[in-house]
Amino acid sequence: MMVQTDFQMTENRPLSNAKLAVLILLGSETMLFSGLIGAFLVFRMGSVAWPPLSLAEIQLPRLVTGINTILLVISGYTMFQALRSIQLDRVKLFQNLLILTGALGLVFLIIQGWEWIQLIEKGLTLQSGVYGAIFYVLIGCHAVHVLGAVIWLTIVIGMAISGRFSSDSHIGVETCTIYWIYVVALWPILYFLVYFA
């Protein structure tokens, strides 16, 4: 008879402790972002002109960010497919999809960093009143989460390459996928809110 370890027994529950922990983490993240979005709503609806007249000549890069949004959404799809692959024991495809997802996440961060440099050069900084402050805090907070997700994914890629996951045991991939998809799903909301509202 095969003896299960405590970890395997936990993993075989309908909802493992790890998944529940990630759900609670995402709940607290949602509260954090809803607070920031709430602040944005106050500033946006409280202003007669948005952006303020002093910053009217600064245009947010909607097109580049739109393309960046598509890249991030594709990364959500590749991450989901990576999870499907390991569930079907297609290890090589799983590893490739994880690497592709990580690369897309990195490209998203690099493009966003480049955008920020352009905006700072044009004069939009944290000190540019509430417009600059809420823009950098809201978008920056999401970027930090993408960075965290990329770091987490890098660890998962390392574990995948060393053969730590199989169709029976892949809770680490599942939790990372939940977090990644959350970060991806959050971005279009922030994009339309900040760039188009």
Place this chain on the structure above:
Amino acid sequence: MIRHIILWILIIGFVISILPHTLEACPACKNLNEPIARGFNWSVLFMMSMPFTVFGIIGGSVFYYYRRAHNKLKT
């Protein structure tokens, strides 16, 4: 018994009499025609809805996972 009923009617009547007629999401926003007041109002309403959304999603997920496992056991 009748004393209790009268007492409860008095208590409920007192509570109803001190209730405000209208409630706003943001009590500090006296004049909702001002943009900043509308901003506060929508922001408060939005944030008030989030705990319900969060607990609903977490509770719904727990329910879904257990229901799926239960259905798998049955089949």
